[in-house]
Amino acid sequence: MKTAPDRLRLALVSPRYAAGAAGGAENLIQQWAEKLAERGHEIEVLTTCAKNHFTWENQFPPGxxxxxxxxxxxxxxNHRDTVTHQRVQDRIAQAKALTLDEEEAWLDNGVTSDGLIHYLEENSSRFDTVIFAPYLFGLTYRGVAAVPEKAVLVPCLHNEPFAYLKTTEKLFSAARAVFFNTPGERDLAHSLFTIPREKSRVVGMGVEPPEEINPRRFTRKYGIRRPFIFYAGRREEGKNTPLLIEYFRLLQSIHDPAPQLDLVLAGSGPITVPGRAGRFVIDAGFLEEQQKWNAYGAAWAFCQPSINESFSIVLLESWLAGKPALVNERCPVTLSHCRLSGGGLWFRDYYEFEECVLYLLENPELAAAMGEAGREYVRKNYSWKAIIGKLETNLGEIRDRR
Amino acid sequence: MNDAFQIETPGVDVEKVMAEIRRRVEAKRARGVYNQFSLADAGHEHDTIALKQGNEYFDYYLKSLLLAAEIDINDFEIASKSRFFGRPVVGLKKLIWKLLKFYTFRMFSQQRDFNARVAVILQGMDRRYSRKLAQLEDRIKSLDEDRS
Incomplete structure (x- = not known):
C-alpha cells in the first residue's frame, strides 16, 4: 500500500460497472480502477444497480x-420517464433547438441516481478527486455539479448531436479537469467549447497484445484463403458497417480486375450482405479475445469506417498486430490517430476508399511500414505503464494545486 | 499538468501518401473512369452533422449530388434467394423487367430530369448566396472601418 502523499484517494463514477458487455467508457473506468488499486491507491467505484444498458433496471443489490x-x-x-426521454432525444437527433430545462429533463430521465449524488456530497472530503465517465448521462451531469472542484471528466466525446447541447458545454465548463482519450478527441472538444488548455489532458487506456498471436488458427477455422480487410466491433448503422460492406461490394463488382481480397467482419449485431457480395464478405461473428487477436494477425489491413469513435480500441489493437489501417476521414479521433502515427490512410468517399486499397496493394512495403509505425505509436502512448504514469502524475497535480 | 503525448513515430509520411491518392482519384475522375458506373450510393453517408461543419463538406456533398443526379435505371443486380430455382427465377425477373421497361422508362426519364434540375438549382443557390454573403461581409467590414 502506498503512503501519503503518493497515495491518491479516488472515486470513479460510472453508470454501470462490471455488468457484462461493457461499452468503451465503462471498460476504461474498470481498467483504471483495477490498475490504480493494484498500484496501492485508495479506490472506490460508485455506480448504479443497473446491469442492462437498454432497460436500466435495478438488478444488482444496492450497497x-x-x-x-x-x-x-x-x-x-432513479425512476425514468422513458416517453419524455425519447421525445426529447428525437428532437436532439433532428438538431431542433431545446431549452436548458428540456435538456436537463432529458438527462434526468436518462440515467441518474439521487442516492449516488447524495453519497458523493456527504463523502466528498474522503476523496482527493472524483472521476466521471462518460459525458452524456444525467449521472455525470449531476455528479460533476455536486463536486465541481474535485471533478475530473472523462467525456469519451463523439461528434454527435448530443455534443452540441448547452448542458454538454456546461458540464465541460464545470469540471475541474477533462481527461481525453486521444489528441483527436481533445481537438474536437476544443473546437466545440471554450476549455482552458491547462485543464485538458490526453490520457486514454492501455492496450497490450497477448503473449502469442496465431493467425493460422483463425484462417483455418474460417477457411480463409485470400488476404482480407478486417473489421471488429459492433456491426450496426451507427458504426458504418453497412457502408463498409457497400464500399467493398462496389470495389469487387466495378473494379476490373477485382482485387484479390475478402472482407471479414467480427463482432456483435447482424450483417446484411447484398446479392453476390456474399462470396467475399465473411461473417466471423463474435470472437473471444484470443481469436480476435489471431484475426488481427491474419488480416491484410484493418478498416474502421465509424465516425463515432472517442478512442477506437480495435484500431489500436490492430496496430499492435502490425497492420495498416483505413479510417473514415470524418472521424476526428481515428483520423488524428492515423496522422500522428503514420499507421493509416483515410477516405471520405468510395473513390478514395478504392484508391487507398489499391495503393496499399501496389505498395506492400509501405503497407508493412505503416503497420510498424502504428505499432510503435501504440507502444509509446498506450501501454499500461505509460497510461498509469500519466494518470498518477495528472491526478497528483490536481490534488496538490487545490 | 503533464500531457506527454509522444508523436515521434518512425517514418511514413501519410499526408504525402494521401495527397498522391487524391491526385490519382482526380486523374481518374478527369479521365471519366467513374462515369462508367452509377455510384449514387458511393458518396451517400448519412451524417447531417458533417453538413453543418463548413463549406468543405457542403462543396463535397454538392459534387456528390451532381454526380448522383444522373441515375442509371440498370444499376442493380437482378438476383434470387431461391436455392433450387435461382436461374429460372432470375431469368423470369429479367424478362418481366424488359417487358415493363416501356412504362418504367417514362418515370425514370422524368426522375432524371427532376434530379438534374434540383442539382443545378442547388448549385445556383449556393453560388448566389455565397456571393451575396461575401458582399455583405465586405459591407460590414467597410462600415466597421468607417466607424473606427
Whole structure:
C-alpha cells in the first residue's frame, strides 16, 4: 500500500460497472480502477444497480461490495420517464433547438441516481478527486455539479448531436479537469467549447497484445484463403458497417480486375450482405479475445469506417498486430490517430476508399511500414505503464494545486 | 499538468501518401473512369452533422449530388434467394423487367430530369448566396472601418 502523499484517494463514477458487455467508457473506468488499486491507491467505484444498458433496471443489490479487488458501492437508478426521454432525444437527433430545462429533463430521465449524488456530497472530503465517465448521462451531469472542484471528466466525446447541447458545454465548463482519450478527441472538444488548455489532458487506456498471436488458427477455422480487410466491433448503422460492406461490394463488382481480397467482419449485431457480395464478405461473428487477436494477425489491413469513435480500441489493437489501417476521414479521433502515427490512410468517399486499397496493394512495403509505425505509436502512448504514469502524475497535480 | 503525448513515430509520411491518392482519384475522375458506373450510393453517408461543419463538406456533398443526379435505371443486380430455382427465377425477373421497361422508362426519364434540375438549382443557390454573403461581409467590414 502506498503512503501519503503518493497515495491518491479516488472515486470513479460510472453508470454501470462490471455488468457484462461493457461499452468503451465503462471498460476504461474498470481498467483504471483495477490498475490504480493494484498500484496501492485508495479506490472506490460508485455506480448504479443497473446491469442492462437498454432497460436500466435495478438488478444488482444496492450497497458496498468488492469486484476484482476494488471497493464498489451501488445505488438504485432513479425512476425514468422513458416517453419524455425519447421525445426529447428525437428532437436532439433532428438538431431542433431545446431549452436548458428540456435538456436537463432529458438527462434526468436518462440515467441518474439521487442516492449516488447524495453519497458523493456527504463523502466528498474522503476523496482527493472524483472521476466521471462518460459525458452524456444525467449521472455525470449531476455528479460533476455536486463536486465541481474535485471533478475530473472523462467525456469519451463523439461528434454527435448530443455534443452540441448547452448542458454538454456546461458540464465541460464545470469540471475541474477533462481527461481525453486521444489528441483527436481533445481537438474536437476544443473546437466545440471554450476549455482552458491547462485543464485538458490526453490520457486514454492501455492496450497490450497477448503473449502469442496465431493467425493460422483463425484462417483455418474460417477457411480463409485470400488476404482480407478486417473489421471488429459492433456491426450496426451507427458504426458504418453497412457502408463498409457497400464500399467493398462496389470495389469487387466495378473494379476490373477485382482485387484479390475478402472482407471479414467480427463482432456483435447482424450483417446484411447484398446479392453476390456474399462470396467475399465473411461473417466471423463474435470472437473471444484470443481469436480476435489471431484475426488481427491474419488480416491484410484493418478498416474502421465509424465516425463515432472517442478512442477506437480495435484500431489500436490492430496496430499492435502490425497492420495498416483505413479510417473514415470524418472521424476526428481515428483520423488524428492515423496522422500522428503514420499507421493509416483515410477516405471520405468510395473513390478514395478504392484508391487507398489499391495503393496499399501496389505498395506492400509501405503497407508493412505503416503497420510498424502504428505499432510503435501504440507502444509509446498506450501501454499500461505509460497510461498509469500519466494518470498518477495528472491526478497528483490536481490534488496538490487545490 | 503533464500531457506527454509522444508523436515521434518512425517514418511514413501519410499526408504525402494521401495527397498522391487524391491526385490519382482526380486523374481518374478527369479521365471519366467513374462515369462508367452509377455510384449514387458511393458518396451517400448519412451524417447531417458533417453538413453543418463548413463549406468543405457542403462543396463535397454538392459534387456528390451532381454526380448522383444522373441515375442509371440498370444499376442493380437482378438476383434470387431461391436455392433450387435461382436461374429460372432470375431469368423470369429479367424478362418481366424488359417487358415493363416501356412504362418504367417514362418515370425514370422524368426522375432524371427532376434530379438534374434540383442539382443545378442547388448549385445556383449556393453560388448566389455565397456571393451575396461575401458582399455583405465586405459591407460590414467597410462600415466597421468607417466607424473606427
Amino acid at each position: 458496498p461490495g468488492r469486484v476484482g479487488g476494488v471497493r464498489v458501492t451501488r445505488f438504485p437508478v
